[in-house]
Amino acid sequence: MTASVVIAYHRGLPDLDVQLEALAAQDFTGDFEVIVSDNEGSAEVREHLDTHPLREHLDLRCVDSSDVAGTSHARNVGTRSARGDFIAYCDQDDAVHPTWLRAMVTAGRDADLIGGPLERDTLNDPIVAAWRALPDPEEPVVLGRHLPMSFGCNLGVRREVFDAVGGWDEDYPTAGSDVEFCWRVQTAGYSFGYAREAMVAYRYRTGLRESWNQVIDYGSEEARVAKQYGAPGREWWWFPIHAGVVLATCPVWPWGWSRRRRGAWIWVTGNLVGRIKGSLKYRVVYL
Template identity: 35%
Template sequence: MSREPLPLTALPAPELLSVVIPARDAAALLPRQLAALGRQDYPGRWEVVVADNGSTDDTAATALRWADRLPNLRVVAAPARTGINHARNSGAVTARGDVLVFCDADDTATPGWLRAMARAAGTAHLVGGYPAPYTTANHHARSWRTPQPRDRLPVALDYLPFAMGCSLGVRTDVFHALGGFDESYAGGGDEVEFCWRALLADYTLAYAPDAVMRYHQREHLGPLVRQAYGYGNGDAHLMRDFRAHGLPAITPATAARTWLQLLRRLPELTDRERAGRWCYDAAFRVGRLNGSIRYRVPCL
């Protein structure tokens, strides 16, 4: 049974926003996001922190080229541990703002994104924007994943809502009270775990529908399959950590129906548009299977 978000609480308007961008080998993609941030219409004070997670390309140098076009932009090194949560935590530690706003290097913020995130940050401890899916070349990829709901935050595993890490804001004092992101999560469940932990600690989470982040869909099967596998593995990790807090179990009957449906959908592999969706769903299920073994929980 899902739990409803807690009532929103009036909070002070942010005095300084810190936009934190975790990045690894993102030199080719990062300029698009930085250019989008340069077009923000937010009138308040803000800064940009790029956390370089041990890149082997020119990610850091690429980011610094934008220092004269973005407010107080700086790059922090985060090579100690590979993973998006380590990069997020490293960036947050050096941030000076009273509100942290996280986004990804391979997406692009719409002009009103930061303004909408700031406005919502005055209503709740955590906020999440809307990830609008887009592709640059392969239009078939738009159907490979189910888009997030437009009128609300997504709910994972029929339990609690969460904000996607590509558009997630949190009060800085709350971030530190929670101990930041759990760095044992990598490739799936990372932002879900953070939001759920916050909600279970009685912090509030609000949706900012006007904070639209253009979320770049994976357009090739290899990256798509790796992403889906990570998400499935992450679900099992979440099941291990939150089943004692009321996360509903996945019944054997439900798991069996899901795998049977996947087998029945095998003919989709002959259709170019639907093949990607089948591959995504299959990789996701295999990730759950692996996670069930790894974390010793039933999450099939």
């Protein structure tokens, strides 16, 4: 099985080079190419990749996806230009572990859609890493008590399956797109597999404001996908517990003034705010 790695790109230098170096260190012995789908329309990144020292080693090429803004469109353009039988998605600012592509492709022989775990320690300083807990790496994530999913920064799919379901839904430009894609593939009758060795070092956003905006978008669009697919969401008692944690850890209290605690509070609170926002916006109870 041949593989194509697709990276959606937008203002991603110099972090992109970290990901390309990680891809060059893969222990996968088969043929694969790397496609950077440029959603920015950047002459800088094209020139950078045209002269990149890993260009031949990675069979690296750049495609233009700047006509429509959004990660989903970038992934669609990148995938439709791919030559591989199996498509593996990773992000411009992360770093895949050396076993990543081998584990993805191996799992892809037995399942149609493949997910993998994330870790937070390699690319983040300890304070930022403490802001947000990541899911258990031993099991796939199940959101909304519905179906398993994998984050778009660590996801693989057979090309024939991608074509059969019509690719990524561009009505979800960024947040929620991975949940929607995973659930649509599975409700179309295709199987989900999980590759524990397909680990990705995940890079957190380091600004408090950008983290706040990101987590609100996540919560809001998660509510949208839940309504679309009839996911029941969390048990009712999670909402008062969540609200209690927000109040107890509020930075107005002296024990919450450190940057570590403020960042953790922003993530927990922003998730709740996003759920409320999405519930109101999409007229669904997803608290």
